[in-house]
Every structure is written in structure tokens, then in C-alpha cells.
Amino acid sequence: xxxxxxxxxxxxxxxxxxxxxxxxxxxxxxxxxxxxxxxxxxxxxxxxxxxxxxxxxxxxxxxxxxxxxxxxxxxxxxxxxxxxxxxxxxxxxxxxxxxxxxxxxxxxxxxxxxxxxxxxxxxxxxxxxxxxxxxxxxxxxxxxxxxxxxxxxxxxxxxxxxxxxxxxxxxxxxxxxxxxxxxxxxxxxxxxxxxxxxxxxxxxxxxxxxxxxxxxxxxxxxxxxxxxxxxxxxxxxxxxxxxxxxxxxxxxxxxxxxxxxxxxxxxxxxxxxxxxxxxxxxxxxxxxxxxxxxxxxxxxxxxxxxxxxxxxxxxxxxxxxxxxxxxxxxxxxxxxxxxxxxxxxxxxxxxxxxxxxxxxxxxxxxxxxxxxxxxxxxxxxxxxxxxxxxxxx
Amino acid sequence: xxxxxxxxxxxxxxxxxxxxxxxxxxxxxxxxxxxxxxxxxxxxxxxxxxxxxxxxxxxxxxxxxxxxxxxxxxxxxxxxxxxxxxxxxxxxxxxxxxxxxxxxxxxxxxxxxxxxxxxxxxxxxxxxxxxxxxxxxxxxxxxxxxxxxxxxxxxxxxxxxxxxxxxxxxxxxxxxxxxxxxxxxxxxxxxxxxxxxxxxxxxxxxxxxxxxxxxxxxxxxxxxxxxxxxxxxxxxxxxxxxxxxxxxxxxxxxxxxxxxxxxxxxxxxxxxxxxxxxxxxxxxxxxxxxxxxxxxxxxxxxxxxxxxxxxxxxxxxxxxxxxxxxxxxxxxxxxxxxxxxxxxxxxxxxxxxxxxxxxxxxxxxxxxxxxxxxxxxxxxxxxxxxxxxxxxxxxxxxxxxxxxxxxxxxxxxxxxxxxxxxxxxxxxxxxxxxxxxxxxxxxxxxxxxxxxxxxxxxxxxxxxxxxxxxxxxxxxxxxxxxxxxxxxxxxxxxxxxxxxxxx
Numbered sequence: 096x097x098x099x100x101x102x103x104x105x106x107x108x109x110x111x112x113x114x115x116x117x118x119x120x121x122x123x124x125x126x127x128x129x130x131x132x133x134x135x136x137x138x139x140x141x142x143x144x145x146x147x148x149x150x151x152x153x154x155x156x157x158x159x160x161x162x163x164x165x166x167x168x169x170x171x172x173x174x175x176x177x178x179x180x181x182x183x184x185x186x187x188x189x190x191x192x193x194x195x196x197x198x199x200x201x202x203x204x205x206x207x208x209x210x211x212x213x214x215x216x217x218x219x220x221x222x223x224x225x226x227x228x229x230x231x232x233x234x235x236x237x238x239x240x241x242x243x244x245x246x247x248x249x250x251x252x253x254x255x256x257x258x259x260x261x262x263x264x265x266x267x268x269x270x271x272x273x274x275x276x277x278x279x280x281x282x283x284x285x286x287x288x289x290x291x292x293x294x295x296x297x298x299x300x301x302x303x304x305x306x307x308x309x310x311x312x313x314x315x316x317x318x319x320x321x322x323x324x325x326x327x328x329x330x331x332x333x334x335x336x337x338x339x340x341x342x343x344x345x346x347x348x349x350x351x352x353x354x355x356x357x358x359x360x361x362x363x364x365x366x367x368x369x370x371x372x373x374x375x376x377x378x379x380x381x382x383x384x385x386x387x388x389x390x391x392x393x394x395x396x397x398x399x400x401x402x403x404x405x406x407x408x409x410x411x412x413x414x415x416x417x418x419x420x421x422x423x424x425x426x427x428x429x430x431x432x433x434x435x436x437x438x439x440x441x442x443x444x445x446x447x448x449x450x451x452x453x454x455x456x457x458x459x460x461x462x463x464x465x466x467x468x469x470x471x472x473x474x475x476x477x478x479x480x481x482x483x484x485x486x487x488x
Numbered sequence: 489x490x491x492x493x494x495x496x497x498x499x500x501x502x503x504x505x506x507x508x509x510x511x512x513x514x515x516x517x518x519x520x521x522x523x524x525x526x527x528x529x530x531x532x533x534x535x536x537x538x539x540x541x542x543x544x545x546x547x548x549x550x551x552x553x554x555x556x557x558x559x560x561x562x563x564x565x566x567x568x569x570x571x572x573x574x575x576x577x578x579x580x581x582x583x584x585x586x587x588x589x590x591x592x593x594x595x596x597x598x599x600x601x602x603x604x605x606x607x608x609x610x611x612x613x614x615x616x617x618x619x620x621x622x623x624x625x626x627x628x629x630x631x632x633x634x635x636x637x638x639x640x641x642x643x644x645x646x647x648x649x650x651x652x653x654x655x656x657x658x659x660x661x662x663x664x665x666x667x668x669x670x671x672x673x674x675x676x677x678x679x680x681x682x683x684x685x686x687x688x689x690x691x692x693x694x695x696x697x698x699x700x701x702x703x704x705x706x707x708x709x710x711x712x713x714x715x716x717x718x719x720x721x722x723x724x725x726x727x728x729x730x731x732x733x734x735x736x737x738x739x740x741x742x743x744x745x746x747x748x749x750x751x752x753x754x755x756x757x758x759x760x761x762x763x764x765x766x767x768x769x770x771x772x773x774x775x776x777x778x779x780x781x782x783x784x785x786x787x788x789x790x791x792x793x794x795x796x797x798x799x800x801x802x803x804x805x806x807x808x809x810x811x812x813x814x815x816x817x818x819x820x821x822x823x824x825x826x827x828x829x830x831x832x833x834x835x836x837x838x839x840x841x842x843x844x845x846x847x848x849x850x851x852x853x854x855x856x857x858x859x860x861x862x863x864x865x866x867x868x869x870x871x872x873x874x875x876x877x878x879x880x881x882x883x884x885x886x887x888x889x890x891x892x893x894x895x896x897x898x899x900x901x902x903x904x905x906x907x908x909x910x911x912x913x914x915x916x917x918x919x920x921x922x923x924x925x926x927x928x929x930x931x932x933x934x935x936x937x938x939x940x941x942x943x944x945x946x947x948x949x950x951x952x953x954x955x956x957x958x959x960x961x962x963x964x965x966x967x968x969x970x971x972x973x974x975x976x977x978x979x980x981x982x983x984x985x986x987x988x989x990x991x
Contacts, residue, residue: 193933285939346971418728420783421961444547447897451744454794471796475934480632482607483900486528488892
């Protein structure tokens with residue numbers, strides 16, 4: 096009887112105000128029609144942006160297309176960083192390097208892109224190398240910079256490729272090279288194909304938009320409460336201390352994630368009690384809370400990586416994931432989740448696990464193939480002297 | 489309410505206190521002896537009871553466990569080890585060099601028939617000098633032999649000979665140096681382990697670990713939700729979302745390099761004919777088989793899709809009854825009344841599955857139905873652990889098996905696919921695959937290894953020694969009452985010493 100009475104109560108008790116009420120998710124709940132008006136203008140692109148289908152979204156127009164393009168540019172930069180780490184570690188672990196190989200040329204190029212020292216790699220190019228590689232290496236040793244076009248490519252395909260990237264980045268060309276940069280024979284008779292390590296760097300420049308959105312369009316589906324309060328700062332405003340502590344302590348990361356869950360669970364519970372049916376529909380269909388939660392945790396994972404706490408980053412990304420489809424990109428599991436997870440695993444020494452995350456990216460983002468291949472080589476090198484183990488079940 | 493009533497006996501039989509970590513296995517280990525371990529459940533128990541000379545750090549670097557110091561000779565042919573002097577067996581006797589020598593010899597001993605013999609094949613002989621000095625002599629120069637010395641060390645004083653049998657009493661009274669001692673086998677098939685106060689790095693922080701046998705995975709999930717367990721080693725994909733939404737449970741990726749397969753006994757007609765194997769693979773709709781199990785990825789060969797060795801040029805085989813019919817006709821079969829026959833005999837096969845393989849029953853029944861629709865009569869048998877080891881591994885007395893392989897991060901399929909592989913109970917043999925697997929082992933160029941194993945993938949897909957099915961989204965679930973949990977991606981309990989029960 097009491098339950099019956101409660102269910103018939105016309106209005107639920109008033110909610111305590113939350114900073115979430117004035118943020119994009121609160122606006123959706125309070126004014127669902129405003130959300131509908133906002134997304135109706137560029138519906139396809141908004142749907143793609145919500146689904147984290149950035150390649151689909153940035154082919155559209157307007158704010159969602161630009162935001163998707165920016166997100167894709169950021170992803171490309173992360174992938175470029177992973178690939179650069181891969182080149183550095185792989186060639187450092189690879190001993191002896193195959194005679195006459197072009198591998199050190201690309202390691203140097205990758206280091207140069209990442210702001211590192213290319214010369215140590217280029218000096219490893221031996222005289223048995225292909226004349227094209229020798230010539231390209233000599234030229235790059237003379238001009239070890241990527242800020243201006245190359246003075247003379249001498250008809251050398253490797254230098255021409257470098258110059259095409261530079262031309263695109265400087266706005267002098269609308270096209271840039273992709274795919275395999277070099278092929279050479281392996282000792283076993285197969286071919287060694289080397290993906291272009293410059294591709295993600297070029298994409299990170301080319302995809303970046305200059306326009307800045309404002310208002311709800313700028314914040315919708317983001318990790319921000321307002322234009323200036325995003326990520327860990329937003330968590331602090333919500334009453335969750337995002338301080339990751341001085342050491343890489345996964346327990347602290349878990350505790351922060353659990354505190355965030357308490358705040359968001361409470362807010363979601365209140366919404367379910369009080370919101371209009373239309374708003375409730377949006378809350379569930381758009382996975383509003385899960386999406387915001389995932390983005391916040393991802394931002395904190397990024398912060399953990401910046402602080403040199405990869406184990407915390409792994410925990411936070413795992414918390415952020417939607418395990419209904421853990422190896423699929425979707426509204427909660429964005430490409431950035433997988434890039435951050437790959438980096439966190441890599442920094443934790445778990446190279447093989449980084450490949451699990453990267454493989455998801457390679458399906459939709461071909462520029463991640465280079466990172467996947469070079470880190471695959473690193474994983475193999477790390478296990479070269481191990482005796483593999485296998486069991487049933 | 490019904491499920492609570494069913495659970496009541498299990499809930500009430502808990503003898504563990506707050507300081508216990510209770511985890512579920514589908515089946516209690518068939519044997520507790522690292523010389524004969526073939527299942528992940530056994531490997532997990534080994535991790536509690538035994539130590540290796542070396543182990544993995546949390547960063548997955550090889551670090552000494554039982555070893556104090558080591559020195560590799562300049563020619564890479566000998567490694568001299570000084571063992572730690574502060575390690576004793578669970579019965580109090582000190583660890584000695586002769587224990588290392590015994591373990592290697594027992595693994596190599598042909599009479600032992602150890603499933604782990606391949607792991608010491610690079611060791612020619614072992615010398616001991618005094619109590620704690622061990623010299624390992626290798627068959628060929630080694631660069632980082634420490635990476636290979638992670639197998640578990642056994643106490644020589646617990647055995648009468650280096651010829652060890654599976655029925656040796658050690659299997660029920662195991663003695664190790666590991667973080668836990670086996671205390672009791674309980675009436676409900678659970679096993680209780682107590683922290684070893686003399687263990688490496690001091691006593692483990694959780695006083696007691698209890699392994700519970702619970703064959704139904706969904707039931708395991710319920711026990712975890714009702715706090716009658718603290719850990720599940722593997723969660724079914726379909727239970728993931730429920731467990732993720734429970735704030736008292738945390739999920740950890742685990743055992744991700746695993747794949748399911750249907751294996752053919754190629755020592756037995758008609759499965760010695762690749763056309764028959766290929767035809768049967770064309771009669772299987774793998775996506776439809778996977779759907780009731782949960783989310784996962786269909787595979788085209790013997791690696792998971794994220795492996796550097798996975799050959800993405802090879803597509804998973806899809807249902808094609810026309811192609812199957814052509815292949816079966818080429819192999820001498822004819823269709824009579826919708827069923828395939830040869831020389832008047834119907835194509836009848838027996839499919840064997842492990843009784844506790846997660847979701848095996850659903851898969852087996854659906855597979856049976858699919859093959860029957862394709863004109864193949866399938867009889868089904870579910871084997872318990874002892875029958876499985878005897879019938880499948882030792883006697884090779886089967887037609888088809890449904891099973892799952894799990895690999896560590898090396899993803900070395902040599903034992904499964906090489907004609908002399910210790911886990912090749914299907915008798916697959918292809919000289920080109922053998923040569924490629926040998927090349928993959930020998931090379932120090934990762935791209936040569938990658939190319940060789942991608943070719944192996946393509947050849948295995950073509951030869952179809954197995955129907956490669958899928959890899960599942962694989963997670964462990966641990967109660968938030970347990971703190972500082974870090975799970976080894978393959979062995980699970982490697983870093984259990986630091987786990988502790990929180991508030």
C-alpha cells in the first residue's frame with residue numbers, strides 16, 4: 096500500500112542543485128527541445144559526433160564537423176606520439192639491426208617529427224643501404240628540420256615524400272602521401288614494408304580547424320561543465336578531488352572514479368525521478384551520464400599520463416569503458432579512449448596489451464597502422480628470448 | 489527468490505572469514521603438479537604454490553625470484569645461478585641447487601611425459617656446486633636465458649625419481665616455495681590455501697585463499713554479486729554489463745590471448761583429408777554460434793586479431809554449403825537423402841567437449857544442429873577433466889573437440905601446430921608450417937618472425953586442422969573489498985602477495 100501511495104505521489108521531492116544542472120547534460124534534461132533544435136541543423140554530423148564516428152562527422156559541415164575534425168587531429172597526434180615511442184624503443188631493442196635496411200632512416204624521421212634527436216639513427220645507415228636511402232639520409236643530415244620545404248629533393252622518392260608532407264602542412268598542397276613509405280626484402284625472402292611515420296603528424300596538422308564554436312554547440316557531449324571548466328577541473332567542481340597523488344597508485348585512481356560514480360549516480364537518479372518523459376528518453380538514448388563520465392575519466396587518465404602515472408591511467412580508462420562492446424567504437428568508447436589506453440599500457444611495460452587497444456583503432460583509422468606495426472615489432476622483440484606458454488580453457 | 493534458495497547451500501558453506509579471498513574455477517584442478525599442467529585453472533593454482541627461478545615484474549620485465557645472482561658466460565652457453573639462501577619449502581626444508589637440477593631433469597625425462605618438456609629443451613644439462621650454486625649448460629648460445637627460466641621449481645626430496653607419474657602422491661600433497669600452502673581439499677571440491685609465512689618477500693597479505701569449484705559461470709557471477717566470492721577469473725561476455733554496473737565489483741582484462749576452436753583428429757579418417765575438414769568448416773555459421781555466448785571476434789586463424797601475427801589478409805570462413813558439397817564430393821562422399829555418405833557409410837562424427845568449458849553446451853548443441861542440417865550426423869559427448877586428459881591428450885581417441893587455447897604474450901603456436909608439438913594432439917602435419925615455425929623461433933628479426941607466422945596463419949586457415957572460431961571479450965571480476973589488485977595478463981596470481989582485504 097505504501098509503495099502504491101508513493102508511486103501515485105504527483106511530484107517527487109525537490110532535488111539539491113548540482114553544477115551538472117547548468118552544464119550541457121542539465122540543459123538537455125531541462126530543455127530537451129533546445130537540444131533538438133541545436134542538433135537538427137546538422138543532424139547527420141551530430142549523430143556521428145555523438146557516436147564518436149569522427150571520420151563520418153567531419154565530412155559534414157558546421158560545428159559538429161569542425162569538432163570531429165579537431166578530435167581526429169588530436170587522435171592523430173596521440174597516434175603519432177605512440178608511433179614515435181615505438182620507433183625509438185623498437186630500434187633501441189633491435190640488435191643487430193638488419194644490414195642495409197632503411198629502418199634507421201625512418202626512425203630518424205620519426206624522432207625528428209617528435210622533437211627528438213634523429214642523428215643517432217641516421218648515422219646507423221650503413222653503406223650497404225639502398226642508394227635512395229643513402230642519398231635521403233645524407234640530405235636529411237644536412238637539413239635536419241621539418242619547418243620548411245626541402246631545398247632539393249633530387250628526384251629521390253623518400254625526400255619527395257618528406258617534402259609532400261611539408262607542402263601540405265604549409266598549406267601549399269591539398270594532398271599528402273599515405274600508405275607504405277618503403278619496401279625492402281627480408282632475409283627470408285618476404286618483403287619488409289615500412290608504413291610512413293610522418294602520416295599521423297601531417298594529419299594532426301591538416302585536420303585541425305581554426306573556428307571556435309560557442310554555447311551549447313561547443314560543449315555538447317564534451318567533458319566540460321562550461322567553456323572554462325573541463326576534465327579534472329569539472330570533477331573538482333562536482334566535489335570529486337581529482338588529485339592523483341605523488342605516486343602511481345591505482346587504488347587512488349579507483350577511489351576517484353568511485354567518488355565520481357557516486358555523484359553522477361545521484362544526479363541520474365534525481366533526473367529519473369523528476370525529468371519529463373522526453374528528457375528521460377534523451378538521457379537514456381544518448382547515454383548522457385555514461386558519456387560524460389567516460390570523458391571525465393579519460394581526461395583524468397590523460398592527466399595521469401602527464402604525471403607519469405600509467406597504472407592509474409590504465410585503471411581510469413578501464414573504468415571509462417562501456418563493456419557492452421569493449422572492442423567497439425561507440426558513444427562511450429571513443430577513439431581517444433583506445434589511444435590513451437594504448438599509451439598507458441605502453442608506459443606500464445605492457446606492450447602486448449597496447450596492441451589490443453591499437454587494433455581497435457586501426458579498423459577505422461588507417462593512420463594507426465604504422466604505430467600498430469612498429470609496436471608489434473617491439474612486443475615481439477621483448478619476448479624474443481621467452482619460451483611461450485599456452486594452456487587449455 | 490528461487491535462485492537465492494539454490495544458492496543457500498553454497499552461501500552457508502562458506503568457512504572463510506573476512507581475510508579470505510574466495511575465487512571460482514569452473515572445475516577444480518585435475519592435477520596440482522606443474523610437470524603436467526595443461527589448463528589455466530592448474531596454472532593459476534601453480535602460481536599460488538610454486539615459484540620459478542625468475543618471474544615477471546609488474547612491468548613484465550624478467551626479474552629474479554628464487555635466484556640471488558646470475559652470470560652468463562661470454563659464449564652464451566652456460567648460466568651460473570646462485571640461489572637465494574632465505575627460501576624454504578613449505579615443509580621447512582631449504583631450497584637447494586639439486587631442486588633445480590631435479591626439476592629440469594624431470595621435465596626432460598622421457599618417462600615423465602611432462603607436457604612442459606618443451607620449456608627446458610634448450611637446457612642440455614644441469615650441474616650443482618654445493619647447496620646453492622647451479623650451472624645450466626645450454627644446447628646453443630643464449631642471449632637472455634633468464635627469460636626462459638620462469639617454469640616452476642619442484643622439491644627433489646618429495647620425489648623418489650626423475651621419472652614422475654601423473655598419479656604421484658605429490659598431486660594431492662603439493663609442496664612449493666610459493667606464497668601459499670595447500671591446506672585442505674574440502675568436501676565440496678574447494679581447496680583452501682594459507683599464506684606461507686616463509687614466502688619470498690614475507691608473508692602474503694591475504695591470510696587465506698579458497699578456490700571454489702562452480703561449474704556454471706552465470707552462477708559464479710551471482711555468487712560474486714551476493715558477496716559469497718571475492719573473485720571470478722573469467723566472466724562471460726554476457727555478464728559483463730551487469731557486473732560493470734555494480735559498484736562493488738571491478739573488472740580487469742585477463743587472458744585476452746585466447747581463442748576457441750573445433751579441432752579435428754587428423755590421425756583418423758576422414759579427417760586426414762583436408763577437403764573434409766574444409767567442407768565441415770564451410771558448414772559452420774560461426775557468427776550464429778557466437779551470438780548466444782556474447783561479444784567476441786570471429787577469427788580466421790590461430791591468433792587473436794590484435795596479435796602482430798594475425799594475418800588480416802585471410803578472412804574468416806563463412807557458411808557456404810555449395811562449396812562444402814563440392815569438397816565432400818571430391819573427397820568421395822555422396823549426398824543421400826540430405827546426408828553425406830561414403831562407401832555406404834554415413835558421415836558420422838563424435839564431438840567431444842570439456843564438461844566445464846564455459847558455454848560449451850550451447851555451442852555444442854548449436855554446432856550439432858548446424859552440421860546435421862549440412863548432412864553430417866554429430867554425436868556429442870561431454871568429458872570430465874580426467875577423461876579429457878586421457879582420451880584427448882594421451883590416447884588421441886576422438887573425432888572432433890571443442891576447446892579453447894590461451895596463450896601468454898608470446899602467442900607461440902608451435903606446440904599446437906608443429907608436427908612434433910607437445911600440444912598437437914590433432915596430429916596436424918605440414919612440412920611448410922613446420923619450417924616456418926622453426927624459422928619464427930630461430931630469427932631475431934621481428935619482421936621475419938611476423939612474416940613467417942602470418943604465413944602459418946594463412947596455411948593453417950587453408951589446411952583447417954581446426955575450425956578457428958572466436959576470441960571472447962575476456963575479463964576477471966574482483967570485489968572492491970580486495971585492494972592493490974594487479975592481475976598478471978596470463979598467470980593471474982603472479983602478484984598476489986601484495987593483494988589485501990580492505991575495509
